[in-house]
Amino acid sequence: MYTSKYPIFSVTVDVAALVVDEGVLKVLVVERGQEPYAGRWALPGGFVGIDEDLADAAARELVEETGVEAVRMEQLKTYGAPGRDPRSRVVSVAWLAVLPEPAVATAGTDAAKAAWRSVDELLALGLAFDHDTILRDAVERLRGKLEYTDLGIAFLGEEFTLAQLRHVYEVVWDRELDPGNFQRRIRGQELVEPTGVTPARTGRGRPPELFRAKRD
Amino acid sequence: MYTSKYPIFSVTVDVAALVVDEGVLKVLVVERGQEPYAGRWALPGGFVGIDEDLADAAARELVEETGVEAVRMEQLKTYGAPGRDPRSRVVSVAWLAVLPEPAVATAGTDAAKAAWRSVDELLALGLAFDHDTILRDAVERLRGKLEYTDLGIAFLGEEFTLAQLRHVYEVVWDRELDPGNFQRRIRGQELVEPTGVTPARTGRGRPPELFRAKRD
DNA sequence: TAAATAGTGTCTCTAAGACACTATCAT
DNA sequence: ATGATAGTGTCTTAGAGACACTATTTA
Secondary structure, three states: EEOOOOOOOOEEEEEEEEEEEEOOEEEEEEEEEOOOOOOEEEEEEOOOOOOOOHHHHHHHHHHHHHHHOEEEEEEEEOOOOOOOOOOOOOEEEEEEEEEEEHHHHHOOOOOOOOOEEEEEHHHHHOOOHHHHHHHHHHHHHHHHHHOOOOOHHHHHEEEEEEHHHHHHHHHHHOOOHHHHHHHHHHHOOOOOEEEEOOOOOOOOOOOOOOOEEEEO | OEOOOOOOOEEEEEOOOEEEOEEEEEEEEEOOOOOOOOOEOOOOHHHHHOOOHHHHHHHHHHHHHOOOOOOOOEEHHHHHHHOOOOOOEEEEEEEEEOOOOOOHOOOOOOOEEEEEHHHHHHHHHHHHHHOHHHHHHHHHHHHHHHOOOOOOHHHOOOEEEEHHHHHHHHHOOOOOHHHHHHHHHHOOOOOOOEEEOOOOOOOOOOOOEEEEEEOO
């Protein structure tokens, strides 16, 4: 039992972990086993340790659910309305995590009821607590950041084609992009560089060049 | 005395309240009276009430120091590294507030040692706790948001000239802007509208039109 | 060969900056 | 008139989108 002369808050982290899979933007959710919101989907999250950094706590929660570390993780916003958790006063620091597609395979192995589900379907269905709002904010942040950062690359593996990257953008923005213009635009930004490696034959059509993220 | 079976965090809000005054970007700071960091400048802030919304707490702290409500206030980021406050585990939700220039007059009346000080000078001097980082993040956010939002208008009163608005941009970005191009750019965005009111004579030169923020 | 995909060329349109110019005030 | 400030015109340039075209593969 802990004591304090100041009002007692619980501090948690919630993670909106996103992947692009099967042409759909998906988020990692866990099914709640107990009240409140029993049976509803919720974002993975949990209490921050008393000596634990916020970012570390978010990364830990994600690893516990997926076994995979996010390529990119950034603080989203903090949600702390009184009553957002009916049990006690909980302030939650929400994080946006972006994972490459292979992460989908590993989710749900550890945690009993973790699953990657379509963002659109979940928002239509409704999530536990205020996780609807968190998820909406996460997607909005992601959509904005694709425009002027290399965040989209985090959805892909080490090496990727520009068609794969374009596909990520198309799914996140929910609109088709001109392949030629996309090519020029990405090459123009200094975010990626060609590997020069001979591309594995992917299917029909001219084989694409492979790229990797450019570090600087 | 409060008790809990979970780790005990204190949750505070810290406010980076900014104004443009005398051609300088200034922030509201209070001088710390006691350890830790006694005698150092700190951002105004304090504990969140157990039944208080985070945004309300931030607004309250600001009013207690200035007597003025911020025109615009937005959540910045949450800072919660263990050890950021040597006394206990404190997670602070930081807010960016933008106030119109007249607010400068009222600050420091209530609180003993509140003052508007130059952001640059304070950053050179060093603030208490991790408030350097918070302030830097706040200014960075502000600089970015001027480019694609109407946040700059919040530094001005109900009615203003485009020269005044340009002055705000010049101070925040620390570079001169072409008056003609600025005019066209602001008019092009649909953020402001002319009042049509006869302008009060300001000084020498052609009298400017007055504008107000456009609500939609 | 045809179909499919990768990547380039080219045109247009828009927005921003440089800078000359006009408009309207105080002195 | 002169100087100062407000606001417009015009030219150039950079970037994005539309879309035709070339390049290289599979079937």
